[in-house]
Amino acid sequence: MTTTFLYKSDPVRGRQWAEVFRQHAPEIDFRIWPDVGDPQRVRFLAAWEPPADLATQFPQLEVLFSSGAGVDQFDFAALPPALPVVRMVEPGIVRGMVEYVTQAVLSLHRDIPAYRRQQQTGEWRPLPVRPAAERRVGVLGLGSLGQAVLAQLLDFGFDCAGWSRSQHVVEGVQCFAGQEALPAFLARTDILICLLPLTDATRRMLNATLFAHLPQGAMLVHVGRGPQLVSDDLLAALDSGQLSEAMLDVTDPEPLPAGHALWKHPRIHITPHIASMTQPLSAAAVVIDNLRRFNAGEPMIGLVDRTRGY
Ligand code: GLV
Numbered sequence: 001m002t003t004t005f006l007y008k009s010d011p012v013r014g015r016q017w018a019e020v021f022r023q024h025a026p027e028i029d030f031r032i033w034p035d036v037g038d039p040q041r042v043r044f045l046a047a048w049e050p051p052a053d054l055a056t057q058f059p060q061l062e063v064l065f066s067s068g069a070g071v072d073q074f075d076f077a078a079l080p081p082a083l084p085v086v087r088m089v090e091p092g093i094v095r096g097m098v099e100y101v102t103q104a105v106l107s108l109h110r111d112i113p114a115y116r117r118q119q120q121t122g123e124w125r126p127l128p129v130r131p132a133a134e135r136r137v138g139v140l141g142l143g144s145l146g147q148a149v150l151a152q153l154l155d156f157g158f159d160c161a162g163w164s165r166s167q168h169v170v171e172g173v174q175c176f177a178g179q180e181a182l183p184a185f186l187a188r189t190d191i192l193i194c195l196l197p198l199t200d201a202t203r204r205m206l207n208a209t210l211f212a213h214l215p216q217g218a219m220l221v222h223v224g225r226g227p228q229l230v231s232d233d234l235l236a237a238l239d240s241g242q243l244s245e246a247m248l249d250v251t252d253p254e255p256l257p258a259g260h261a262l263w264k265h266p267r268i269h270i271t272p273h274i275a276s277m278t279q280p281l282s283a284a285a286v287v288i289d290n291l292r293r294f295n296a297g298e299p300m301i302g303l304v305d306r307t308r309g310y
Contacts, residue, residue: 002041003028003044004044005043006031006032006045006047006058007032007047008032008049009067011032017280017287018030020280020281024284029041040060045063046067047065063086063294065290067088068088068093068278069278070198071085071087071309071310072197072198076309084294084300085303085304086300087303088286089302092278093277093279095279097148097276100223100274100276101149101152101193101223101275102152102153104221104223104247105221107247108191108245108247109132109191110129113245134159135158135159135190137153138163138185138188138189138192139160140194140196141224142168142170143164146164147168150170161174161188163177164176164177186213187214187215188215189218190215191219193221194206194223197310198225202224202225203227206220206228208230211233211242217241217244219244220245225252226251226253245268245269247270248268248270249274251270251273
């Protein structure tokens with residue numbers, strides 16, 4: 001019986017996935033939602049938001065792929081308990097994130113937000129230029145995105161550290177692990193980058209207590225998930241000078257409603273969740289490779305550990 005791979009996400013990008021499947025996995029019947037064909041044949045699903053009652057709709061479903069890097073949009077309790085879930089780990093997303101975080105760090109490092117404010121009042125006032133080696137950058141989250149970002153920042157000569165739940169070893173990067181090491185990591189961080197997945201442990205983690213551990217005047221680049229940040233605590237930290245700038249690519253809610261206090265703060269710089277996006281051609285190639293791994297009984301890249309939540 002032919003295997004159906006069902007895609008339920010942005011249909012324009014879906015047509016690019018279809019082309020990659022046609023060329024590299026022609027034996028698979030690739031379909032774009034809502035054109036599901038025979039539901040009994042659907043063994044694989046790639047979705048941002050999966051349809052309700054998956055188990056009844058697609059009784060033969062064997063793997064659920066997230067069409068994005070995160071899986072926090074899935075309601076795990078509603079998914080069949082044994083269904084493997086796979087995050088999107090593909091070179092296009094990694095590249096986009098490296099670009100975004102690099103521009104954010106360079107812009108903060110070189111005082112671009114301050115010059116924007118000076119321009120508004122026609123003020124010509126050069127600020128001291130610090131060498132990158134004297135700027136301590138810290139990345140929360142040492143997964144594939146965090147590590148790629150750090151490799152690029154190391155190239156610019158920044159003093160780099162990373163923090164994660166479990167111990168990692170990254171060349172050239174001072175690695176901190178676990179809750180008890182968080183204060184020491186924060187105390188040496190001038191520019192903090194959040195690249196953590198959203199889990200119960202990271203929800204509201206960017207709060208007043210965490211900000212208080214940073215050196216005074218530290219800066220934040222938030223490219224994780226909106227609910228990780230306590231907005232009122234950020235506003236207070238910026239007003240008190242504990243933090244000096246924040247670049248936010250994610251907010252809670254999204255879109256951020258017009259008139260929200262985050263929009264108006266002169267030291268907050270917002271982009272609409274565009275730091276990185278799945279690139280259809282490289283994503284489809286990675287998924288086809290994962291299907292090969294799955295069929296060969298090998299571990300799939302990005303397989304989610306449901307107990308961890310990422
Ligand atoms: C975007 O945030 C993604 O998860 O791909």
